[in-house]
Amino acid sequence: MQxxxxxxxxxxxxxxxxxxxxxxxxxxxxxxxxxxxxxxxAIIGVLYASGMSPKxxxxxxxEYNGFAKIVLSSGGLFTATGLQQILNSxxxxxxxxxxxxxxxxxxxxxxxxxSVTFSRGSLIDVLIGSSSVPVLFAPKKHGRQYLVDxxxxxxxxxxxxxxxxxxxxxSHVNRRYKPTxxxxxxHVFDQCFHLAIAKNVSQNAGLCNILFEPELDKYSxxxxxxxxxxxxxGYQTAKENNALSILAETVHQQDS
Numbered sequence: 063m064q065x066x067x068x069x070x071x072x073x074x075x076x077x078x079x080x081x082x083x084x085x086x087x088x089x090x091x092x093x094x095x096x097x098x099x100x101x102x103x104a105i106i107g108v109l110y111a112s113g114m115s116p117k118x119x120x121x122x123x124x125e126y127n128g129f130a131k132i133v134l135s136s137g138g139l140f141t142a143t144g145l146q147q148i149l150n151s152x153x154x155x156x157x158x159x160x161x162x163x164x165x166x167x168x169x170x171x172x173x174x175x176x177s178v179t180f181s182r183g184s185l186i187d188v189l190i191g192s193s194s195v196p197v198l199f200a201p202k203k204h205g206r207q208y209l210v211d212x213x214x215x216x217x218x219x220x221x222x223x224x225x226x227x228x229x230x231x232x233s234h235v236n237r238r239y240k241p242t243x244x245x246x247x248x249h250v251f252d253q254c255f256h257l258a259i260a261k262n263v264s265q266n267a268g269l270c271n272i273l274f275e276p277e278l279d280k281y282s283x284x285x286x287x288x289x290x291x292x293x294x295x296g297y298q299t300a301k302e303n304n305a306l307s308i309l310a311e312t313v314h315q316q317d318s
């Protein structure tokens with residue numbers, strides 16, 4: 063039986079589109095044997111790997127948006143205390159071994175200037191570090207490392223699954239080629255951040271047998287109020303993906 067790997071990119075609120083893909087995969091019987099995630103993609107990945115369904119995760123994301131607690135650190139940056147609360151309550155434990163699907167979480171270590179991947183040990187600190195967007199959020203101290211958003215150096219960490227999986231599905235939610243007319247501060251930051259990290263995606267995209275890239279030009283990484291719409295766009299894009307349907311047929315033939 064083929065082992066299917068799933069790679070989930072960062073992208074802030076746009077990562078909700080990953081849930082639409084997961085919903086479609088569940089419907090056609092494709093179960094990932096391993097998940098590699100970065101930033102918001104790692105948050106989606108850990109909740110799914112803990113046993114939650116895509117729609118349960120969507121509900122949790124929407125609830126989190128309602129009570130999110132974000133405070134200023136002593137250095138003037140935000141800290142993701144609300145995210146820590148939701149992970150503490152949603153996960154069965156603070157260890158990779160508590161998950162039902164093997165998970166790889168990629169972050170950027172500011173101290174070493176390198177991309178680092180975690181797959182064992184303490185879970186919540188590395189998830190928060192992987193999601194800590196530079197300039198906005200304080201780095202997360204983890205041992206001697208200071209972790210920030212993994213997408214800075216690697217926003218599609220497919221190499222974690224190369225050689226471990228027979229087929230790799232990559233889900234990249236930052237395909238945004240159309241210029242936006244919205245020039246407010248958050249949209250400008252979003253555009254600049256994703257332009258800066260775009261080049262680190264292309265090489266790892268080549269490691270994916272199927273690359274899922276929904277069109278999300280209208281939505282920024284901060285548009286979590288459109289959670290339902292982002293879920294639906296991800297689902298429809300996955301439903302129209304012929305390669306995904308062919309993979310499902312192949313998996314079912316091997317199982318029968």
